[in-house]
Amino acid sequence: MTGGALPVHLIEAQDPHSSRHPGFDDRAIALAAGTCQQLARIGIWQRLAERATPIQRVHVSDRGHAGFVNLAAADYGLSALGQVVELHDIGQRLFGLLREAPGVTLHCPAKVEAVQSQPGERQPYA
Template sequence: MSVIIVGGGMTGATLALAISHLTKGQLAVHLVEAVAPHAKNHPGFDSRAIALAQGTCQQLSRIGIWQAIADCATAIKTVHVSDRGHAGFVTLDAHDYRIDALGQVVELHDVGLRLFRLLQDAPGVTLHCPARVASFSRSEDGVSVALDNGTVLDGQLLVAADGSRSALGTQCGVEWRQQPYGQVAVIANVSTAAEHHGRAFERFTQHGPLAMLPMSDGRCSLVWCHPQDKAEEVKAWSDERFCTELQKAFGWRLGRITHAGKRAVYPLSLTTASQSVSHRVALVGNAAQTLPSYCRTRI
């Protein structure tokens, strides 16, 4: 028996390693990924950062993954929640819950490199990268997948971990429900004059939430929501204007915002598959449900 996973991003790579660990390599896994993790244009392992809840880190530790990525993580010791224009705020502190951290922030590019190193040595896992699915067929007893390099894989289950609006899911007749939020999320890494000391911030503003996550080298990962009709204006801001506007919205809890890196702007919507299971096929991760950026920051 074997499982074929298409998509080697966070979801697909983690699933392959979990199966390998839990079955001690007795269940064969074929992982198909189109782009090597060290590539600058990898859609899943780019410069973005995500926050992993402490419970997620514990689960990853149980299957031998966290130990490989812990050295590139930044602990969240405190979460500060505020509402712009109001004096009150809420602070969540890891010490109050008698834990070392509320979560960990990891940069996807660093995680991707470490996951693929684990995959290369994982019992029962065969990595096909770079490779794409050319075609696939299903029968009563199994599934056959033809890759663009001529390799043919046979298995009992095909897992689509190929991202939002999965191409494999579409070929299986899956339809998508999309709920637009009328907002965009601006993603960037920023530097501040004051150290973050492991503090994460969530600030509610007139137009939507603003989140700052602690990162390595004293930087913060920013997710800043704006109305859809302001997207082009925000894209056109100079670095100086961007930092000035961000300072107004965020405040001075980290001192002056001194630098903003390359910005990316994503429309916010909730996309859900009409079904996550079909005959011999299962959709996982963003292929099954794609959440807005400010939700994905905390997994």
């Protein structure tokens, strides 16, 4: 991420190892091809790709209305339009990457209860 050049502290209310983590349930999400490319550029996609399912075709329609669109990866010279990943699996893998990242400190489970600053200190930004 920052290569250890910038210290990062991640505060997460839930234990990432918990099977009941609300963000890591049994749902699956679709990631666009561009998102997968961005994740690859920062070295993350390589750890997720083995558990992803490529999206070869997409059909878009609205029941009761005329018209539809079919998209096929091959029509655009792509191997896939995107990828489908399971949240539980991707969440565990992403937290694994964070645990290994230099300069990243995880605080889990934890919550921010107050923020205080002193005059002259640099202020965090969002």
